[in-house]
Amino acid sequence: MDISEVARRTGVPASTLRYYENRGLITSLAKKGLRRKFASSVLEQLALIALGRAAGLSLDEVQAMLTPSGKPNIDRQLLAAKADQIDQMISQLSAVRRGLRHAAVCPAPSHAECPTFKRLLKAAASGALNRVRGESPLKSDKKPSVTLQGSVRHSPAAARPKPARRQRT
Incomplete structure (x- = not known):
């Protein structure tokens, strides 16, 4: 072709x-x-x-992973290592997502007073969020985990608007 x-x-x-x-x-x-x-x-x-x-x-x-004839020659260890990296990225991005969702509905008077948002800003300032996206760290090869645990839950589900349901006609 x-x-x-x-x-x-x-x-x-x-x-x-x-x-x-x-x-x-x-x-x-x-x-x-x-x-x-x-x-x-x-x-x-x-x-x-x-x-x-x-x-x-x-x-x-x-x-x-491609032989000269074009047939696959898969490096299973490389695939396992890449899968581990993806798992780490998913975990870190999930923590960031939780922090953003919380900040969107946090009842604190300002985001500067929200402990969860402060932790999210600290992670961004340390470069951890860039490393989550696969960008190289500036000062260290270590990838610190983005942790937003310990945040005060203000029942964000209750504050989040529910999607409108379509009525059948």
Whole structure:
């Protein structure tokens, strides 16, 4: 199939397909005129690349999981380590979400008086929130956990507006 068909079927722009080919992640069979031709197996390779990128793997890490023939050679230890990182990110982002939801309904006169919001600001100031998003820490390789526990619960569920229900007609 030609490059436009691969792009249409995968949603990957032709420019990205050419970039992947230049990096050695995929290979074309030949060029017909100015258009590259690919084997149908390129769809599976692109799916593996997309999965790796969604999991936060670098293109170098993804490339290491592809043999020269394009068949997968999965590094199970790398996948387990990446899954552990994702679990940590989910935990940290959940704590941030809880803090934001609390701050949105906190009955304190101002956010400056809300202990939960103060902890959220402290985590942001320390750079912990940037590390949650995968940005590199400035001063340390350690990833402190974002902890917003111990907050005073002001029954945010009671203060949160309930969605309107649709009436059947």
